[in-house]
Amino acid sequence: MSTHTTPVEALLVVDVQSASVVGDGALPDAAGLLDRTTDLITRARQDGALVVHLQNDGQPGADDEPHTPGWELHLPVEAGPTETVIRKSHDDGFKETALGDVLAGAGVRSLAVCGLMSEMCVQATARTALALGHRVVLPYDAHATHDIPAAPGISGVIPAAVVSRVAAWAISGGADVTTQASDVGFTAPPRPNSPAGA
Incomplete structure (x- = not known):
């Protein structure tokens, strides 16, 4: 794992939705995850990076059923030319969404990914x-999941921290897996004019 990273041009905030971070369904250390994610978002905004919030549309009856x-x-969300929300219905935030076009429209070549769940939508x-072809930074302490x-x-119960660690390890050959969200730096993309919305 690296301890410092070259600044990235975008931040993907994956599915930080209320069902998973508050109440009975909250992830372990949800409060800490929210603090670190908020810090990433704040610094990305300050440095002019593109911020994309992915929002999962769950099935009817699911905790993340739309409009519940x-x-x-x-x-x-501070919606504008450099911050937007993209709804999705698959684990992969690129599948059947405008995410690829939004990143390309802004000229993004490098990005950080945070949020949940580690082994599903984040990975x-x-x-x-x-x-x-993007350079991907995955701050280890800014993605999370539930115990298995x-x-x-x-097997017995597999703790959430172990699941997250394995999920990060599985892509560490290509992604820059950092130890802390605070190691991630941001910079404005070359063309910060991506469409605001999808």
Whole structure:
């Protein structure tokens, strides 16, 4: 793992929705995750980087079913030419969305990915970003997930921190996996004029 990174031009905030960060369904250390994510967003805004909030549209009856309290983004969005929300219905934030076009329109070549869940939407989105040729930074302490329940005859409970670590390790050959969100720096993309919305 590296301890410092070259500044990135965009921040992808993956599915930081109320159902997963407050109440009975909150992730372990949700408060810490929110603090670190807020810091990333604040610094990205200050430095002129593109900020994209991904918002998952869950199935009917799911905790993140559209237009239910759990579906709402938990952190405030400052919508404008360098900050936008993109809704998605797959783990991969690029699949059937405008994310690729938004990044290309801003000239983004490098990005950081944070949010949840580590082994699902964070990893899937980071993998596609790598496949598209972006430099990807994954701050280890700014993505999270739930414990995996015990499976009789297979394993006991797998702690959330272990799941996140494995998810990061699985893409560490291509992504720059940092130890702390505070190691991530930001800079404005060459053409910070991406469409605001999708």
